[in-house]
Amino acid sequence: VPVLLSILTAVLIVVSSMVGIILTYHLTKRNYSLIMGVISIVEAAEKNEKIPSLETYRNDNYAYIINNIVKTFAEQNALRTQLAEKKYRMKSLELKALQAQINPHFLNNTLK
Numbered sequence: 001v002p003v004l005l006s007i008l009t010a011v012l013i014v015v016s017s018m019v020g021i022i023l024t025y026h027l028t029k030r031n032y033s034l035i036m037g038v039i040s041i042v043e044a045a046e047k048n049e050k051i052p053s054l055e056t057y058r059n060d061n062y063a064y065i066i067n068n069i070v071k072t073f074a075e076q077n078a079l080r081t082q083l084a085e086k087k088y089r090m091k092s093l094e095l096k097a098l099q100a101q102i103n104p105h106f107l108n109n110t111l112k
Contacts, residue, residue, distance in 0.1 A: 034062040041066060045073045 044051050051070055 034060075038062060038065055038069070041069050041073075045069060045076075048077075 041051050051073055
């Protein structure tokens, strides 16, 4: 009986070790792929490229980080667009003001 108990204990130790290794491998692989996805999103945001889609799991830290990155990226793009539009309007108004200054002089010179 003690030999059978020792063999059973050894088998359980081997099986639990294998399950632990498989579980560790799976979780490490998942976390690595999510981290690489976060890195690809950050790199795309830095280069002003389209943000790649990333498979996320519910209620995890990676989903929270990714959602904040995407939100910030969208807000920055919106602000850049608004700034470009305001610069365009400002330049247009400057040109109209210069044209308004030139027109009376041209009319005055023509009448003389």
